[in-house]
Amino acid sequence: MPLLNPILAHPITTPDGTVIRNTVYLRNVIDHPRIEVGDYSYASDFTCPDDWAATLAPYLFDFSQEKLVIGRFVQIAHGVRFITSSANHPMDGFTTYPFRVFDLAETGGYADLPFKDTVIGHDVWLGHGALVMPGVTIGPGAIVAAGAVVTRDVEPYTIVGGNPAAPVRKRFGDDVISALLEIAWWDWDAARIERNIAALERADLAALRAA
Template identity: 55%
Template structure:
């Protein structure tokens, strides 16, 4: 049954959890509100957790993504990013197609972009909607995680992960799909993360439950 009285905080709230004593819980942040980085795009209600909250959430999560990097980190809506997760984006790469991988351009007195050791631009890293990334996981350059993916703790994930897959390990492998192909197609069609916030809040039971038909009826 839908909950008509449920509400969500505004998506531009930096720290959306209030503790019983009235103080703000700084260890969980809506990333869209706390990240201002030209190469990072984050959807509404995606949050990250850090037991030692950083001053710079972008640097904590994606330390190799620079303002001048050619690639982007794109994260969808309603993602859940646990403590210790790191996105190793393409600008962390060295050339490894030749004899040495040493990054001479980093220590050059000349224009580093003209140095032979400069690697070419790498791919964007794309995270879908409603993705849960477990504690200490590492997401490699150019990884694409589909909607509804769950990443096990301390996993190292690269490549393309299909929607609603559970992956774990280093390197990560698909443990199983969360639903059948037919159900996954229906969930992608429903795309509850694109509903208005008040509708999402009132449909919490259906979104978190296992009755896809009930969720489809609300859609």
């Protein structure tokens, strides 16, 4: 039986056949015009939300100008939230009070606020309770520590933690990172990935290059 099945909503089943409802492949449970999700990216939440889009990105509306883009094989733990650009208040005046939100016909006046997409690269792990702020790009293979508040871009294969999140270390040397970005295993078909799980888990670069 294959490990990867992109059409499932709930990809984890216990040996006795019980479907784990609090873990979902996001692509199959989110229907939101401003959210894009790649195959096999999952989220887990102990509350089993009815609306995963509103839970993960509570300020991203159908009429928002920005997007939330999540790559393939992203792992999102309980409590992760994406604070997108629509949460911003005007900051150039003497007050940040958003007067015009109380007359929705006037909210178009905020179109000049900076709206920037939030982009999560492939194979990123977002730890418990991490908060990703508006317009951040997190590179492939990065790890965001539990409780981190990500306020700026994260380089590929970099571990960040803290508030504001700062680099802890790179996961691999620059030459290995460059090779992994070139190999881009996350773009392979499911069968090829499954044939090379051992190489991925053992960090066997030679085997991946030969795959």
